[in-house]
Amino acid sequence: MTFFTVVVRGLLRRPVRTGLTLVGISIGIAAVVALVGMASGYEKGIGKQLDVIGIDVVVSNMSGGILPKVYEASLQERIAKLPHVADTTAILMQMLSIEDAPMMMVSGRQWGGFAWEKLKLIEGRMPRDGTEKAVVLGRLAAEVLKKKIGDKVQIEADELPVVGIVDGQALVENGAIILSLPVLQEVTGNEGKVNFIDIRLTPKSTKEEVTRLCEQVKEIFPAGRAMVASEVVGTSQGFRIARAMSWSTSILAIVVGVLGVMNTMMMTVFERTQEICVLLAIGWKRSRIVRMVLWESALLGFLGGLCGVAIGVVGVKLLTTLPSIRGMLEPDLNPRLLGTAVGIAVVVGLVSGLYPAWRSSRLTPSHALHG
Amino acid sequence: MATPIPMAASTDRVFEAVALKKEYDDGTVKALRGVDFHINQGEFVAIVGQSGSGKSTLLQMLGALDRPSAGTLKFRGTSLADRADLAAFRALEVGFIFQAFHLLPTFTAIENVQIPMFETKHSVSERQQRAIKLLTAVGLAERLHHFPSKLSGGERQRVAIARSLANGPSVLLADEPTGNLDSENSDIVLDLIVRLRREQNITLILVTHDMGIARKAERVITMKDGRIISDGRNETSQPD
Incomplete structure (x- = not known):
């Protein structure tokens, strides 16, 4: 018999x-895994989208919610003339409720711009020109909306035919409804407006040149900002809010877990007062x-952590099959997150045990001779 | 019945108490009111008295389960108050046998006996072998893996006796060890304690209110109201 046997028997x-108690901790840890994993997955999805399209610098408004506020598309001409800018494309991106799906990404892209380049046609065709009132669907969006070529998709008050289904090579692309920029501007009443101008740089642009470019954009567009694509996700207010919300909800769940373990350990110490005295x-x-x-x-926390990770992973996988979420994000359940979740659970266990341990030491x- | 205790050389003394007092509740309860005695190596001493006489409190002091309010208690010449390692004293120098057995219910007999050995440097297998040996010595070789709930009262107390001997103590402190047993099991358990004490030359200090048990001791200390009212050799002590 080892000391560990004594612990397990307890x-x-x-x-x-x-x-x-394990169920209580597990739910808390599952919440951490699910919320943080989804927020992180969403961030990574956007990052991959920028990478796939080949965007080097993103120009957007400083303010806004999940998506930045719209601004004048005419800025694109001035930005295109700045040094080290090889190409630009304007995008109006909206999160809209589409038919039964409560939230979908609708991406209006400048006709002929490089944002169309990486879309691989699986079925049907691309819009004939920038004025055709038609959409192509990312393959996941087609699944979620249960649409095929020839069907119509209602965006705001307009019904637009589906002319193609595409593979966008990134989850966010595949979950999107894509159409020509002027059409989306008209449908959503945002004529002449965009919320992203994406920039491709000239080859071999140095870091200093890119920094200078971003400063010049800021001079042209004081209310906006230009960010290197790799920094967009980290600095976006929307993502910050999502991250903060996921962690704050997780912390609440963890606090509940701490109270649960502490209650159990206090009960254990009270019940075993005489045993401890013996x-x-x-x-x-x-x-x-x-x-x-x-x-x-700590063992209670560790086991709760393992169960919580398992519940979290399975739960998130199930969640992503829901029509309202499917295609919107791919959870990032990386080993580091799962390890961190188990680590948090162990710390929760230890912290919860501090007071009961102190009580037991007093x-x-x-008292062993009584009773 | 009793004759006075002759003075022993101090080197033979296991315990020596001088003006030992214990008070509770800011002095309103005086459990020990100045007790003087010494106990020699290998003695079998019964401490008798009615409830509230202070005999269990005295046992607590001897086992370092509690600290005296005043006076001195020495173990082999060293004051217990000066010892920083009272846990080690309890683990290695004395063995406790309780009236209510106090076995841990979620551990088997062999595991219960190993519990005190965590404070020694024995390996896992050494602890296990020693526990088997001790349980065999108390006649429970067939009950090694039984939980306390599956053992009779007498068997539980025998496991507790084996546990008290786990670290080879020089002193056994027994608090009404047969108090929860029927007469048949009482005899078995008492005979076992006395036999083991004799075989291992252990000092046995036994608290009881049963004069029948006290008669088996070599020496009887009688207490009343926190004081020793008699202390002498038991002329009618039955041979082991």
Whole structure:
């Protein structure tokens, strides 16, 4: 018999209570995995989209919610003339409720711009020109909306025919409805407006040149900002909000977990007062009693963490099959996140065990002779 | 029945108490009111008295489960108050046998006996072998893997006896060890304690209110109201 056996037996003493506590921690950790994994997945999806399209610098408005506010498309001409700009394309991106799907990405792209380049036609055709009132669907968007070539998609008050289904090579692209910029501007009442101007740089542009370019854009467009594509996700206010929300909700869940474990460990210590006194009476050091309680609570946290990660992973996979989410994001359940979640659970266990451990260390062995 | 205790050389003394006092609740309860005695190596001492006489409190002091309010208690010449490692004292120098057995319910007999050995440097297999040996010595070789709930009262107390001997103590402190047993099991358990004490030359200090048990001791200390009212050799002590 090892000390670990003693720890495990302590938890098995009240299996139902231990089980319920595990469920409590698991739910908290599952929330961490799900929320953070989805927020991170969404960020990565956007990052991959920028990468696939080949965008080097993104110009957008400073303010806005999940998506930045619209601004004048005419800025594109002035930006295109700046040094080290090889190409630009204007995009109006909107998150709209489309038929049964509560939220879908609708991307209006400058006709002939490089944002169309990487779209691989799977079925049908591309719009004939920039004025054709038609859409192509990313393959996931087609699945979610259950649309095929010839069907119509209602965007705001207009019904637009689906002329093609495309593979955009990135989740966000595949989950989007794509159409010509002027058509989306007209449909959404945003004539002459865009919310992104994407820039491709001239080859071998140095970091300093890019920084200078961003400053020049800022001079032209004081309300906006130009960001290197790799920094867009990290600095976007929308993503910051999403990240903050996911972590704050997770922290709430963790606090509930802490209270649950603390309650269990306090009950354990109260119930085992005499047992602990007997252990002290037969020679156990107080430090060993403290270690026993802390190990029990840490083990409870660890097991809760493992269960929580499993529930979180399965739960997120199930969530992403829901029509309202499918195609919108691919959760980023990387080993680091899962490891962090288990680590948080262990810390939750340890922190929860501190007070009960301290209480147990204050007991006096003479109580062993009573009762 | 009793004759006075002759003075022993101090080197033979296991415990020596001088003006030992214990008070509770800011002095309103005086459990020990100045107790003087010494106990020699290998003695079998019964401490008797009615409830509230202070005998269990005295046992607590001897086992370092509690600290005296005043006076001195020495173990082998060193004051217990000066020892920083009272846990080690409890683990290695004394073995406790409780009236209510106090076995840990989620551990088997062999595991219960190993519990005190965590404070030693024995390996896992050494602990296990020693526990088997001790349980065999108390006649429970067939009950090694039984949980306390599956053992009779007498068997539980025998496991507790094996546990008290886990680290080879020189002193056994027994608090009404047969108090929760029927007469048949009482005899078995008491005979076992006495036999093991004799075989291992252990000092046995046993608290009881049962004069039948006290008669088996070599020496009887009688307490009343926190004081020793008699302390002497038991002329009628039955041979082990």
